[in-house]
Amino acid sequence: MASFQTLPGFREFYPEDLARRGHIFRLWRQNAGTFGFAEYDAPVLEPLELYKAKSGDEIEGQLFNFTDKGGRDVALRPEMTPTVCRLVGAKANALKRPIKWFSIGEFYRYERAQKGRLRAFFQFNADIFGEPGVEAEIELIALLVQCFRAFGLTEQDFYVRLSDRNLWFYFLESLGLDETRTRAVLTAVDKDDWAAYTQKFGAPEPVLRAEIDRFLKTRSLAELESAFAASSSEAIRTRIADWRKLVAGLEAMGLGAFVQVDLSVVRGLAYYTGFVFEAFDKKGELRALAGGGRYNDLVKKLGGPELPAVGFAIGDVTTGLLLEQRGLMPTLVSAPDVYCVIGGEAERRAAFGDIHALRAAGYRVDYPMKEVAFGKQFKAAAESGAKLALIYGGDELAKGVVKLRDLTDRTEHELPRTQVLTTVRDFFSGQ
Numbered sequence: 001m002a003s004f005q006t007l008p009g010f011r012e013f014y015p016e017d018l019a020r021r022g023h024i025f026r027l028w029r030q031n032a033g034t035f036g037f038a039e040y041d042a043p044v045l046e047p048l049e050l051y052k053a054k055s056g057d058e059i060e061g062q063l064f065n066f067t068d069k070g071g072r073d074v075a076l077r078p079e080m081t082p083t084v085c086r087l088v089g090a091k092a093n094a095l096k097r098p099i100k101w102f103s104i105g106e107f108y109r110y111e112r113a114q115k116g117r118l119r120a121f122f123q124f125n126a127d128i129f130g131e132p133g134v135e136a137e138i139e140l141i142a143l144l145v146q147c148f149r150a151f152g153l154t155e156q157d158f159y160v161r162l163s164d165r166n167l168w169f170y171f172l173e174s175l176g177l178d179e180t181r182t183r184a185v186l187t188a189v190d191k192d193d194w195a196a197y198t199q200k201f202g203a204p205e206p207v208l209r210a211e212i213d214r215f216l217k218t219r220s221l222a223e224l225e226s227a228f229a230a231s232s233s234e235a236i237r238t239r240i241a242d243w244r245k246l247v248a249g250l251e252a253m254g255l256g257a258f259v260q261v262d263l264s265v266v267r268g269l270a271y272y273t274g275f276v277f278e279a280f281d282k283k284g285e286l287r288a289l290a291g292g293g294r295y296n297d298l299v300k301k302l303g304g305p306e307l308p309a310v311g312f313a314i315g316d317v318t319t320g321l322l323l324e325q326r327g328l329m330p331t332l333v334s335a336p337d338v339y340c341v342i343g344g345e346a347e348r349r350a351a352f353g354d355i356h357a358l359r360a361a362g363y364r365v366d367y368p369m370k371e372v373a374f375g376k377q378f379k380a381a382a383e384s385g386a387k388l389a390l391i392y393g394g395d396e397l398a399k400g401v402v403k404l405r406d407l408t409d410r411t412e413h414e415l416p417r418t419q420v421l422t423t424v425r426d427f428f429s430g431q
Contacts, residue, residue, distance in 0.1 A: 009111075009119025019332035021122070024316055024323075025104050027150045028124040032102040035143045037126055040101050042083045044108075048073035050082050050302075059269065062109040064119075076108035080125040081271070081295065081311060082302065088129050089304020097130035100139075116287040116318045127311030129299070134242050136310045137275050137294070138249035144279060144290055144312055145258045148319075152328045155282075158289060161262035162277045164243070165293070167224075168266060170236050175211055185212065190268045218263045221247050246275065271295045277312070281322050289322065290314040335385025338424060339407075340367035340392065341377040347392040354390065354402070354420045361421060363428070382407060388427060390420065 006012055013021060029039070048065050065075035077083060080103060088099055103125045113119055126143055128136040141160060148158050165186065172182040181201060188197045189212070197204065204212070218224050221243060228236050250259050267276040276293030280286070292312025299307040323329040340355055342348050351367065358365045366384060368377055374393075381389045391403035391412075402420055405412035406427075415423050 007119075009113035011118065011120065015334070016332070019334060020320065020329055021316060023330065023332055024151075024319055025122075025124075028104060028147055028314070029102075031143065031146050031150050032124075032126060035100070035139065035146075037100045037102040037143070040084070040087065040103050041105065042077075042080070042087060042103070044077050044106065045074050046077055046083060048075045050086070051075055051078060059109075062111050064108045064110050077105075078107055078109045079269075080105065080107070080123065080313065081127070081269075081298065084125070084127055084311070085295075085299045085302050085304065085309065088307065088309075089299045089302055092129075092299070092305050092307055095129075098136065099129040100127075101129075102126040116315075116321060118317055122316040123313040124316075125311065125313045127309060129307050129309045131310075132296070132308040134246040134249065134275070136308075137246055137277075138253070140292065140310055140312055141250060141259065141277060142253050142255060144277075144292070144314070145255050147314055148279065148289070151319075151323055153322070153326065155257040157322070157326055158258070158279055158281050160259045160277050160279050161265045162246075162259055162275065163261075163263045163265035164239070164275050165266060165272050166274050167236075167239055167243075168263070170233065170239065171215055171227075172212075174231070174233070175208060177208075186266045187268070189216065189264060190266045216264050218261060220261050224261060224263075242275075267291060267293050271298045271301075273297055275310070279314075281318075281325075283325075285325070286318050286321055289318045333385050334364075336364040336366040337386060337428065338363055338365045338388045338390055339377075339381035339384050339386040340365065340390045341374060341381060342367055342371075343374070343393045343397070344371065347394065347397050350397055350417070351390070351392040354417065357421050358424060361425070363424060387431075388424065 032039070048063070051063060052060050059078050062078055063075045065073065068074050084101060084103070088095065088101070104122065105125070106120060106122050108120050110119060111117065124147065126140060128140060141162075144160060168186060169182055172185055177185065184197045184200060185204075188194045194204065215227065218227060224243060225240055228240060231237070247256075247259070250256060265276055265278050267278070272293045273296045274294035277291070278288045279290040280288055290312055292310070294308070294310040296308045299305065299309060320329070338358060340351050342351050355365050355367060366386070368380065372380075378389070387407055389405040389407055391405060393403070396403055396414070399414075400417055401414040402417050403412055403414050404423060
């Protein structure tokens with residue numbers, strides 16, 4: 001008989017695994033709410049053209065795509081940015097600015113499965129539309145940092161590397177490169193591989209390569225200001241002012257220790273237009289934890305109005321690995337609130353009414369589905385993690401009472417069956 005296994009790069013989530021995933025999602029959702037972001041969702045299947053035309057060659061080679069039964073070329077979504085741009089663009093005139101949205105969804109990329117990177121994964125996505133200034137970057141990077149701090153991670157565990165594609169364009173233009181060569185350089189920097197550039201343009205001149213290598217070593221705002229101190233370009237002076245405002249804003253929020261200037265970050269997707277950033281673990285053992293940046297042109301390219309935008313995504317795979325490595329993934333036990341210990345069939349019928357009433361009131365209640373000796377039931381109650389046991393024996397049934405046992409201190413007392421719900425409610429309200 002055939003034995004079926006999960007496809008490479010995909011995951012199944014047993015209850016304990018799903019509980020850990022739920023823990024991550026819960027804190028992501030909670031923090032997005034405190035920052036005033038509204039949650040949305042969208043289809044996992046999109047027209048293939050949405051990605052082929054808008055996300056660049058790198059994404060196109062990783063698509064799960066096919067022709068559906070209606071003859072449409074479609075793809076499972078590899079990322080959320082083109083989709084959210086389509087959604088916002090369709091209703092932009094009716095949405096109050098700035099538009100602050102987030103989502104948690106599953107994505108699919110056909111690439112080699114390895115540590116921290118799978119073919120099916122979940123991401124937390126947060127985006128701000130309609131704010132052209134660095135105020136949007138400040139807000140999003142603050143949210144990004146808080147999404148990790150909420151788990152107990154500190155500046156000793158992770159940091160955000162901050163860069164700027166605009167400044168790269170200004171810098172390479174000052175070295176005499178046109179847009180085509182500039183984009184080729186950025187691709188080489190992003191992949192740390194100059195083979196494609198060399199094949200198309202020849203090996204970069206030693207002086208050019210030396211200037212680029214020097215620029216790549218910039219690690220502070222002061223170094224950045226020094227690199228352009230002699231420039232007479234108004235565009236560069238304005239951009240440096242943006243840098244000062246961005247860094248000052250993050251420092252004012254108390255986040256300076258989490259952010260480092262690092263111009264080696266350029267982000268591979270073709271639609272980024274300004275500041276870009278990535279989060280990494282301090283030990284350098286994992287892939288990027290998160291990444292994002294500004295993409296002011298994409299909404300318009302997808303048929304919407306001209307609308308500035310900036311966003312980021314955090315992956316659940318690397319986040320989970322980081323929490324496990326740091327010992328910050330809690331033991332998540334789905335324990336009942338109440339365990340019912342039941343005698344015979346008559347006692348079971350009596351208990352069912354209380355069990356259903358407690359569940360309807362929102363309490364988690366468990367009980368043995370078949371007749372089991374009292375001793376085994378008490379053992380099961382203790383092992384379940386429940387705080388209370390309700391005991392339905394023959395004597396209790398005859399007297400019209402239920403015995404309530406506090407499983408923490410082992411005390412117990414009888415109460416009329418009519419008072420089960422109110423007694424349980426009083427017990428947990430005092431916890």
